[in-house]
Ligand code: SF4
């Protein structure tokens with residue numbers, strides 16, 4: 141295993157264990173199998189374990205296995221505050237205590253605001269006293285490092301980074317999202333501030349393996365060095381020194397062993413021109429299935445009516461390259477979870493954005509189509525629930 145350092149000199153394994161998708165049997169986490177996988181990962185040097193309050197059964201299962209095997213001090217636990225469920229400052233203590241109890245520990249190494257989608261959400265948390273609360277928890281040693289996980293565009297990501305003295309962050313990043321979500325731009329900005337960056341969705345929830353178009357599979361098969369699509373996707377990330385740790389939702393022993401092997405070999409800066417061409421070919425094959433040729437560059441932003449144009453197109457495309465539900469979920473996360481909606485339906489057709497688009501996309505026309513696909517009754521109901529539950 142190889143390790144990269146965080147801001148304070150702590151060593152984090154470049155492969156982290158994503159605990160959202162433990163293998164299940166009859167609807168429950170299969171503790172026996174999961175324990176074997178965790179033990180193999182620890183043995184292989186994986187020291188970063190990422191869970192969350194809202195991952196069903198995950199914190200409890202992880203806590204049980206770590207406690208039973210005396211592993212708590214050998215690993216770093218990352219878990220997340222479900223801030224979208226908070227009503228008062230007292231809730232902060234309530235959820236955090238519950239997480240400590242589930243994890244059978246008295247401290248969390250890396251604590252994240254879960255899915256911090258925009259600056260308004262952070263301001264709301266400030267209103268609840270989150271900054272003072274974090275200071276208290278850090279002073280007591282119950283929280284070692286504070287950060288946030290993020291799904292959204294690069295511009296908002298940078299704003300959130302600048303809004304607080306974060307100690308690490310977590311973003312969705314993979315070779316297909318190089319220019320969407322926080323993207324390479326966000327990664328570099330975080331790294332320039334000295335922040336460790338934890339990567340989630342390195343395989344886009346497995347889609348860069350299971351749902352690859354034939355042409356992309358062929359691109360990897362034609363390359364002189366033979367590697368699986370998953371290994372290529374991981375190596376693309378570890379090739380970048382700004383990446384600290386890549387989370388993988390490992391749910392078989394074979395996967396744990398294969399990933400550990402790759403993580404022990406991959407080197408930053410190992411790719412040359414040929415590898416870059418390979419990824420361009422694979423990416424083009426995937427992008428040929430896209431509805432809108434948006435590269436996520438963001439030149440069309442900001443929209444005076446607050447439409448998240450690249451976010452909308454990324455979600456719309458995902459409906460056609462993967463599953464509709466994946467696109468719908470992305471769209472809701474990047475437009476519906478915010479205080480001020482960034483939905484395509486805010487578009488008034490002024491056309492300002494189109495003047496700046498290097499791809500000459502007919503943004504207004506495409507937004508109308510995207511809106512039809514993405515803003516169905518479920519979206520509208522969920523949006524109403526968010527607004528009511530947060531009492532905006
Ligand atoms: S056309 Fe629509 S998306 Fe473009 S800038 Fe105007 S309101 Fe925003």
Ligand code: SF4
Nearest residue numbers: 434435437438440497
């Ligand atoms: S300028 Fe064009 S390509 Fe760039 S994000 Fe906007 S719509 Fe996409």
